[in-house]
Amino acid sequence: MTKELKPLFEPKGVIVTGVSSHPGKFGFVALHNILSCGYKGEVFAIGREESIVLEQRVFTSLDSVPKDAADLIVLCTPVEVNEEMVRRASEKGVKAVFCAAGGYSETGEKGLQAEKRLVSLTEELDLVLAGPNGQGVVSPHVGLCAQIVAPYAPKGRIGVVSQSGNFVSSFLNYANQTGIGISRSVSAGNAAATEIIDFLEWFAIDPKTDVALCYLEGLDDGRDFFERVKEITREMPVVLVKGGTTIGGQRAAASHTGSLASDSKIFEGMARQAGITRIQNIESAFEVAATFATQPLPSGPRVLVLTTAGGWGVVTADAISQSSDLVLAPLPSDLKQSIDELVPPRWSKNNPIDLAGGETRDTIPELLSVASSHPEIDSIIQLGLGIQGNTANLIRSGNFYPDHGLERIVDFHERQEKRYAEASVEVSLTSGKPVLVASELAIAQPNNPMVLNIRESKRLCYPSADRAVSSLNHMVRYSNWRNGNN
Amino acid sequence: MTTVSESESRLIIEEAGIPVSKWKVADTPDEALNAAREIGFPNVLKLNASSIAHKTEQGFVKINLKTESDFLTASKELLENNIPESNLLITEMLSGSREIIAGMIRDPQFGPCVMLGFGGILAEAVADVEFRLAPVNSYDARDLISSLRTRNLLEDFRGEEALNIEATIDLLIKLGELADNKQIVSIDLNPLIIVEGIPVAADALVELKGGI
Numbered sequence: 180m181t182k183e184l185k186p187l188f189e190p191k192g193v194i195v196t197g198v199s200s201h202p203g204k205f206g207f208v209a210l211h212n213i214l215s216c217g218y219k220g221e222v223f224a225i226g227r228e229e230s231i232v233l234e235q236r237v238f239t240s241l242d243s244v245p246k247d248a249a250d251l252i253v254l255c256t257p258v259e260v261n262e263e264m265v266r267r268a269s270e271k272g273v274k275a276v277f278c279a280a281g282g283y284s285e286t287g288e289k290g291l292q293a294e295k296r297l298v299s300l301t302e303e304l305d306l307v308l309a310g311p312n313g314q315g316v317v318s319p320h321v322g323l324c325a326q327i328v329a330p331y332a333p334k335g336r337i338g339v340v341s342q343s344g345n346f347v348s349s350f351l352n353y354a355n356q357t358g359i360g361i362s363r364s365v366s367a368g369n370a371a372a373t374e375i376i377d378f379l380e381w382f383a384i385d386p387k388t389d390v391a392l393c394y395l396e397g398l399d400d401g402r403d404f405f406e407r408v409k410e411i412t413r414e415m416p417v418v419l420v421k422g423g424t425t426i427g428g429q430r431a432a433a434s435h436t437g438s439l440a441s442d443s444k445i446f447e448g449m450a451r452q453a454g455i456t457r458i459q460n461i462e463s464a465f466e467v468a469a470t471f472a473t474q475p476l477p478s479g480p481r482v483l484v485l486t487t488a489g490g491w492g493v494v495t496a497d498a499i500s501q502s503s504d505l506v507l508a509p510l511p512s513d514l515k516q517s518i519d520e521l522v523p524p525r526w527s528k529n530n531p532i533d534l535a536g537g538e539t540r541d542t543i544p545e546l547l548s549v550a551s552s553h554p555e556i557d558s559i560i561q562l563g564l565g566i567q568g569n570t571a572n573l574i575r576s577g578n579f580y581p582d583h584g585l586e587r588i589v590d591f592h593e594r595q596e597k598r599y600a601e602a603s604v605e606v607s608l609t610s611g612k613p614v615l616v617a618s619e620l621a622i623a624q625p626n627n628p629m630v631l632n633i634r635e636s637k638r639l640c641y642p643s644a645d646r647a648v649s650s651l652n653h654m655v656r657y658s659n660w661r662n663g664n665n
Numbered sequence: 666m667t668t669v670s671e672s673e674s675r676l677i678i679e680e681a682g683i684p685v686s687k688w689k690v691a692d693t694p695d696e697a698l699n700a701a702r703e704i705g706f707p708n709v710l711k712l713n714a715s716s717i718a719h720k721t722e723q724g725f726v727k728i729n730l731k732t733e734s735d736f737l738t739a740s741k742e743l744l745e746n747n748i749p750e751s752n753l754l755i756t757e758m759l760s761g762s763r764e765i766i767a768g769m770i771r772d773p774q775f776g777p778c779v780m781l782g783f784g785g786i787l788a789e790a791v792a793d794v795e796f797r798l799a800p801v802n803s804y805d806a807r808d809l810i811s812s813l814r815t816r817n818l819l820e821d822f823r824g825e826e827a828l829n830i831e832a833t834i835d836l837l838i839k840l841g842e843l844a845d846n847k848q849i850v851s852i853d854l855n856p857l858i859i860v861e862g863i864p865v866a867a868d869a870l871v872e873l874k875g876g877i
Contacts (some may be wrong), residue, residue: 436768
């Protein structure tokens with residue numbers, strides 16, 4: 180049974196405890212972040228002294244909060260007072276508790292007992308409990324940044340959950356860098372009552388979330404996780420980074436099979452079997468999740484590479500050939516014919532389609548459109564865009580701009596880049612196939628008009644063809660899994 | 666937990682529908698010779714007892730016995746070990762240059778798992794094994810096979826047929842089904858020799874909860 184987490188992610192009002200005027204304290208920071216990111220619900224601050232903090236009246240007791248005005252309480256108060264806070268909050272109609280406060284099971288036996296009491300209290304009162312010892316919850320679709328750290332993130336379709344709060348921040352930093360936003364994020368903290376798998380299950384029914392992105396360390400019950408996660412992956416990709424190794428205990432020593440088993444081997448097998456997209460590092464994990472969130476799922480492995488020139492196409496074809504799940508599409512003869520009609524005869528006549536500089540104003544959008552609609556092509560990787568934008572950038576900053584006709588040519592280059600970028604997004608939407616644009620300019624020149632236009636269309640410009648190939652490979656593998664398991 | 670004898674292990678594996686090399690048991694050298702004649706030469710002779718799990722290391726396996734006299738000498742030698750409650754196990758000598766290993770274990774975290782890996786004398790150095798949680802379906806089994814790094818070595822090779830993927834999938838599914846029997850703690854099929862594409866168990870070791 181999926182836990183209802185809506186009050187946590189879309190509260191109609193929020194109570195923050197532990198608010199004081201000291202800007203370094205968690206209560207202050209949480210209040211600041213909630214008030215600063217556009218949250219429209221009512222906000223109530225509770226502190227030890229009546230005061231005004233951040234233009235917000237601070238009450239000394241939950242008695243001053245009207246009934247049913249808030250359904251989330253963010254606890255930034257010490258362990259000793261939190262149970263009383265929770266009891267009072269429940270009387271006021273609160274449905275969800277985010278316990279940011281530490282001092283629980285992470286500190287030892289006494290803290291563990293306090294955590295157990297908090298869990299049974301919230302169970303008794305039928306409240307959702309997230310944390311304790313977590314950074315908070317972010318929900319950009321309702322402007323909510325209820326966390327004791329930065330950053331906030333743009334709106335998007337990725338649901339983030341992490342056993343380490345710092346990695347929530349990392350994922351959100353990448354969201355800001357790339358413009359590919361998130362739907363929700365939550366740091367599970369000690370995950371005393373609501374575990375990673377509970378969040379993932381809710382993401383699967385959340386209309387705002389299309390892909391889950393998860394950092395996991397330990398599992399209490401591996402089998403239960405497996406049985407539940409494979410139901411989620413039937414509906415939505417789950418991108419997962421696994422940190423550390425779990426202590427598996429003693430395996431049957433007499434068996435050879437047992438001596439070959441290791442926790443990481445079995446976890447890896449489990450992940451593949453459950454359709455989890457397991458990624459080794461945080462940066463790639465975000466990129467793969469962002470790909471799932473922004474590109475249609477490919478229906479097959481056949482990739483077409485389109486490049487304006489040279490070596491890019493060659494190395495990309497190599498990367499595709501070495502990938503586990505992609506195939507460099509043999510160029511269909513009718514597509515070859517159509518391309519012949521569009522460009523001068525010096526093009527490669529093969530996949531990669533290397534135009535060898537033979538493109539004119541409209542060639543690239545037309546070619547993309549013809550190629551993407553071909554039934555024997557499942558996805559496209561596009562290379563060599565941004566060259567004109569690069570030229571425009573140099574001219575614009577040179578000594579002769581805007582004279583000598585340079586203003587006109589710069590405008591032309593920039594318009595072309597915009598057209599190319601728009602075309603790749605448009606054909607992807609029309610054909611329902613992934614079109615991934617890769618260029619080092621994504622990092623080397625983030626203000627290149629091609630890069631800016633891709634970003635504006637809410638897609639990724641991949642910093643290298645290898646990274647585009649890798650993301651696409653994960654999509655194809657997941658797509659195969661889904662077809663094989665649904 | 667007790668490992669059962671190879672013959673008892675073979676019965677369990679055979680009953681599950683997993684191909685094993687032809688075999689017979691015998692109590693005396695004469696009985697054994699009759700069995701050997703039925704199975705044919707060359708063949709393999711092993712000392713069969715629940716108390717000996719790793720026979721090769723202890724010299725309890727005689728392989729490639731080509732003649733009746735070699736066979737008789739080998740059977741006498743094995744019986745001279747005087748292992749209690751032991752008898753002789755005669756199996757055919759499978760011909761195939763490639764081996765894989767497979768098995769089932771119960772993992773404390775994830776429960777029953779099936780395993781498939783690269784076998785033979787280089788198995789430990791190559792260390793290419795993959796696990797999936799039992800039960801496995803045909804998608805899981807196929808994916809397991811294709812995720813082996815050494816899968817290329819299982820394709821057509823010097824006149825030998827490629828590993829029959831469907832038969833291997835069937836093997837993995839059946840190993841997974843054996844996990845339904847809660848008495849079975851673990852299974853080792855080490856090695857399975859690839860004969861005309863089909864993996865056939867040349868040895869089997871089953872560990873039971875409390876033995877039989």
